[in-house]
Amino acid sequence: MIFPVVMAGGTGSRLWPLSRDLMPKQFLKLNGQQTMLQATIGRLEGLDCSAPLVICNEEHRFIAAEQLRQIHQLDHNIILEPVGRNTAPAIALAAFTAVKKAQDPLLLVLAADHVIAQNDYFQTAVRQATVLAEQGLLVTFGIVPVSPETGYGYIRRASKLNEQFSAYKVGQFVEKPKREVAEQYLASGDYYWNSGMFMFRASVYLQQLKQFRPDIYAACELAMGEVNPDLDFIRVNSDAFLACPDDSVDYAVMEKTDAAVVVPLDAGWSDVGSWSSLWDISPKDLQDNVHQGDVLSVNSTGNFVLAETCLVATVGLENTVVVQTKDAVLVAAKDQVQNVKAVVQQLKAAE
Ligand code: GDD
Ligand code: MG
Numbered sequence: 001m002i003f004p005v006v007m008a009g010g011t012g013s014r015l016w017p018l019s020r021d022l023m024p025k026q027f028l029k030l031n032g033q034q035t036m037l038q039a040t041i042g043r044l045e046g047l048d049c050s051a052p053l054v055i056c057n058e059e060h061r062f063i064a065a066e067q068l069r070q071i072h073q074l075d076h077n078i079i080l081e082p083v084g085r086n087t088a089p090a091i092a093l094a095a096f097t098a099v100k101k102a103q104d105p106l107l108l109v110l111a112a113d114h115v116i117a118q119n120d121y122f123q124t125a126v127r128q129a130t131v132l133a134e135q136g137l138l139v140t141f142g143i144v145p146v147s148p149e150t151g152y153g154y155i156r157r158a159s160k161l162n163e164q165f166s167a168y169k170v171g172q173f174v175e176k177p178k179r180e181v182a183e184q185y186l187a188s189g190d191y192y193w194n195s196g197m198f199m200f201r202a203s204v205y206l207q208q209l210k211q212f213r214p215d216i217y218a219a220c221e222l223a224m225g226e227v228n229p230d231l232d233f234i235r236v237n238s239d240a241f242l243a244c245p246d247d248s249v250d251y252a253v254m255e256k257t258d259a260a261v262v263v264p265l266d267a268g269w270s271d272v273g274s275w276s277s278l279w280d281i282s283p284k285d286l287q288d289n290v291h292q293g294d295v296l297s298v299n300s301t302g303n304f305v306l307a308e309t310c311l312v313a314t315v316g317l318e319n320t321v322v323v324q325t326k327d328a329v330l331v332a333a334k335d336q337v338q339n340v341k342a343v344v345q346q347l348k349a350a351e
Helices: 037-044 058-070 087-101 119-135 178-187 203-210 214-225 238-242 249-254 275-281 335-351
Strands: 001-006 053-057 078-079 106-111 138-143 153-160 167-175 191-201 231-237 260-264 291-299 304-315 320-324 329-333
Touching: 001 037, 001 087, 037 058, 053 058, 053 087, 058 078, 058 231, 078 087, 087 106, 087 203, 087 214, 087 249, 106 119, 106 203, 119 191, 119 260, 138 153, 138 203, 138 249, 153 178, 153 231, 153 260, 167 249, 178 191, 191 203, 191 249, 203 214, 203 249, 214 238, 275 304, 275 320, 275 335, 320 335, 329 335
Parallel strands: 001 053, 001 106, 053 078, 078 231, 138 260, 291 304, 304 320
Antiparallel strands: 106 191, 138 191, 153 167, 153 191, 167 260, 320 329
16 A cells, blocks of 8 residues: 655746745646646546645645645644655655554655656556665666756666666666756656655665664654644644754665665656746647636737636737736746746745
């Protein structure tokens, strides 16, 4: 049985102004009828899974609970973080919780804000990963890279594990390399992007974390020591967790371990990291435009236009992102949308 852990504590600031502190990306319906969190859990249907464990900021507890209720996930568990300390601690809290609920379960760690177009391929990869995680390995899911993205982890494929299926030992894991390095990796053909999903036994993760980041391990152990379960949520000890160092699982464990393997995943994966990546994966009209809401366009091509509360019209506009919400409008060149987070930073600095 798989124990799904859904990390839902990110900020999604590059999708401003739709994604906000109070309603970040993972709780939005960015493509389709379901929110990204709901779609993440829906993707597990048909796999042998226990109820999902969601981990998010306590600010979002009612949003998360309500969204789970809407998809009839009533026996879920939600761990609340008083503050985000990134993914290494988040997974540790989940692993400590999981070992209390089941006997050293296999954790399938998922990001709550990804899109996967072909779910059957995803599930096939998860089934392969299950076999490997049962052997005590840390499984990553590798995406064939198509550009020298610097916001991803890169995984070098080493020897093939066995003839049964395509999985490889990880030769090297490099989180967020510099542009020149990412270009070399891309050109070599030996690297995958890290999808940000993982599978391992709870005890294996905790043991590795204890080895490489005993400070994070100890803070999370303490934070889970005096858990205060209220009716619907698992609340950790605030002071202990506030003292926990901030680090991602990628730097804290994956770059350091020698027990990692990679299962390739060719399933139409996207982490919808920016408005242009949402344009990439969305159906387009004949002029290559993606329109959401009440949008009218004349002689306009290659745009992403979202109108939340009023009609938006474009004339002679090319390769541009326009996002209209009730209190803010973004107009950005489509090839510069990575910098949207600078807008959020400036807004925060001015607060
Ligand atoms: N609960 C919780 N607490 N969740 C968190 C926290 C936290 O403090 N920080 C981030 N998350 C969640 C986010 O919501 C997201 O679902 C996931 O964890 C990954 O965090 P990101 O902040 O989006 O990471 P990233 O995009 O910089 O990098 C990761 O994902 C890439 C692929 O999308 C890494 O794993 C990279 O190696 C990977 O390529
Ligand atoms: Mg991300």
